Amino acid sequence: MQVPIGAWVSATALDFTPGGRRAARRLVGLGLLAAPAAIAAGFADWADLEPDQRRVGLVHAAANTVGVTLYAASWSARRNGHHVKGVGYALLGLTAVGLGGALGGHLAYSQAGGVNHAEGAMRRAGDRWYDLGPLDEIPVGEPVRREVGDTTVVVVRRSQNGVHVLASECSHVGGPLHEGEVTDGPGEPRITCPWHGSVFRLVDGEPLRGPATACQPVFKTEIAAGRLRARAYAEGSVWKNAEV
Numbered sequence: 001m002q003v004p005i006g007a008w009v010s011a012t013a014l015d016f017t018p019g020g021r022r023a024a025r026r027l028v029g030l031g032l033l034a035a036p037a038a039i040a041a042g043f044a045d046w047a048d049l050e051p052d053q054r055r056v057g058l059v060h061a062a063a064n065t066v067g068v069t070l071y072a073a074s075w076s077a078r079r080n081g082h083h084v085k086g087v088g089y090a091l092l093g094l095t096a097v098g099l100g101g102a103l104g105g106h107l108a109y110s111q112a113g114g115v116n117h118a119e120g121a122m123r124r125a126g127d128r129w130y131d132l133g134p135l136d137e138i139p140v141g142e143p144v145r146r147e148v149g150d151t152t153v154v155v156v157r158r159s160q161n162g163v164h165v166l167a168s169e170c171s172h173v174g175g176p177l178h179e180g181e182v183t184d185g186p187g188e189p190r191i192t193c194p195w196h197g198s199v200f201r202l203v204d205g206e207p208l209r210g211p212a213t214a215c216q217p218v219f220k221t222e223i224a225a226g227r228l229r230a231r232a233y234a235e236g237s238v239w240k241n242a243e244v
């Protein structure tokens, strides 16, 4: 919806600028012309979402539909010479698409519909234990790549007594954390993404330095008969030392 929203915001600015009526009406029309392509793209994205994401996506789509309808009414009113009425519909429409945009942002960033790659990886892993092989084969202090179903994870063994497993796909734009660098900050061992330098705390995946803003999901771990096992940790950031 970037093109329609950009056109409609500009139209609202022109509505309050002397001599801007005509250009504002054209921009409202331009937004309406661009809306079908934006809606089609949104529908394609929605079809790939998880069920709980789809619910938010439906509310997002409903808000945008109301917004488009109000802008259609605004354009019609303006065309028939009812400028004030047209401005009123446009303000209501802008409120609706603003709400739709906020929900779209929540979907993309918090629910991993698009931008937070790491959360999407976590969802794919599902809720079960995965065998990551013998603990003895994992070197201390070096990031190691392992697979958890379709999800790549980074394993960092810190000592005989501690191992961290995090989604490897960086929450920023998907960089491979298993190729990153592990460092031991004061009480806070961390890993640095090799693509843009985001730093995550290994204990709970908290981003200590951007550009990433979302947590890197951590996996629950356990050792059974000398083998490391990991499971997606739905509650997110609680980490527990595995016992050897």
Ligand code: FES
Pocket: 170, 171, 172, 173, 174, 175, 193, 194, 195, 196, 197, 198, 210, 211, 212
């Ligand atoms: S992909 Fe990791 S910091 Fe950009």
